[in-house]
Amino acid sequence: MKKIIVPTDFSKLSGYALDFAIQLARPLNAAIEVLHLEEVPLGDLSLHLTGEAGGSKISDDSIFNAQLFRANKQKLESIEKEYASGGVAVKARQYGGGFLKGLEHYIAQNGADLVVIGTTGEESIQEFFSGNHTEQLIEHLRAPVISLRDQQFHKIEDVVLGLDIEDEKYTKQVFEKVKVITEALDARLHIVDITKSTDDEKLLQQLNKFAKIAGLTNYMVDVIEDKHASEALLNYAEGTDASLIITLSEAKSGFHRFFQKSFATKLTKKSSIPVMTINKGHFT
Numbered sequence: 267m268k269k270i271i272v273p274t275d276f277s278k279l280s281g282y283a284l285d286f287a288i289q290l291a292r293p294l295n296a297a298i299e300v301l302h303l304e305e306v307p308l309g310d311l312s313l314h315l316t317g318e319a320g321g322s323k324i325s326d327d328s329i330f331n332a333q334l335f336r337a338n339k340q341k342l343e344s345i346e347k348e349y350a351s352g353g354v355a356v357k358a359r360q361y362g363g364g365f366l367k368g369l370e371h372y373i374a375q376n377g378a379d380l381v382v383i384g385t386t387g388e389e390s391i392q393e394f395f396s397g398n399h400t401e402q403l404i405e406h407l408r409a410p411v412i413s414l415r416d417q418q419f420h421k422i423e424d425v426v427l428g429l430d431i432e433d434e435k436y437t438k439q440v441f442e443k444v445k446v447i448t449e450a451l452d453a454r455l456h457i458v459d460i461t462k463s464t465d466d467e468k469l470l471q472q473l474n475k476f477a478k479i480a481g482l483t484n485y486m487v488d489v490i491e492d493k494h495a496s497e498a499l500l501n502y503a504e505g506t507d508a509s510l511i512i513t514l515s516e517a518k519s520g521f522h523r524f525f526q527k528s529f530a531t532k533l534t535k536k537s538s539i540p541v542m543t544i545n546k547g548h549f550t
């Protein structure tokens with residue numbers, strides 16, 4: 267894992283996300299790219315914001331956009347200077363295309379191993395069908411996404427992985443993603459299945475089988491019988507003093523979101539602990 271992207275709107279939440287990303291980057295030996303997504307066409311932003319050459323008239327919108335572009339560029343330069351001596355390579359840049367399209371395109375062109383984003387957990391009326399920024403990333407990005415709602419100071423010593431092995435299928439590739447994170451952080455992994463079943467022994471055997479196939483070492487398995495999966499997993503994570511929750515998702519977009527929120531979405535809205543979502547649909 268070599269590259270972590272942190273989208274920024276220059277808010278406090280974005281700052282919290284960057285601080286957390288740096289905390290992850292040190293043991294992972296990763297570099298960080300802070301990205302501000304501009305609402306302009308994809309490509310070289312300067313071509314879209316400076317107007318046409320040859321004496322043609324520049325619109326008021328173009329002038330405003332150029333001024334905004336320069337102001338945002340200065341903010342990004344300030345971020346680079348602020349973190350220059352922190353021991354982690356931090357580069358900051360602007361990119362066109364808007365939030366989701368721009369980020370997808372940037373990752374397709376430049377790659378990314380992880381995205382870290384600050385979220386309020388709230389959703390406006392306009393976002394109801396499309397989802398807020400965090401939900402959009404969970405649904406569309408190939409890279410895992412970590413969302414957090416507050417500033418995090420804890421060293422990551424315990425990580426909770428929530429599964430549903432009765433109803434879901436998992437691949438070795440998914441567990442390899444988890445392994446990279448936990449081993450680099452030297453963290454203990456709690457593999458937890460939240461179930462409505464009573465055959466705990468069978469489930470524990472399956473969890474151990476998954477862990478061995480993936481080559482995990484520093485881990486423990488547990489089964490919790492509870493009808494309210496997201497609440498049960500959060501309670502478990504808080505009880506173990508975990509600093510990161512990992513969940514797997516195949517979040518539904520568009521009209522399907524009207525009827526059912528994904529498990530990962532529920533976690534990101536409720537959890538005070540950072541949540542890492544791996545979209546397992548990209549591994550099947």
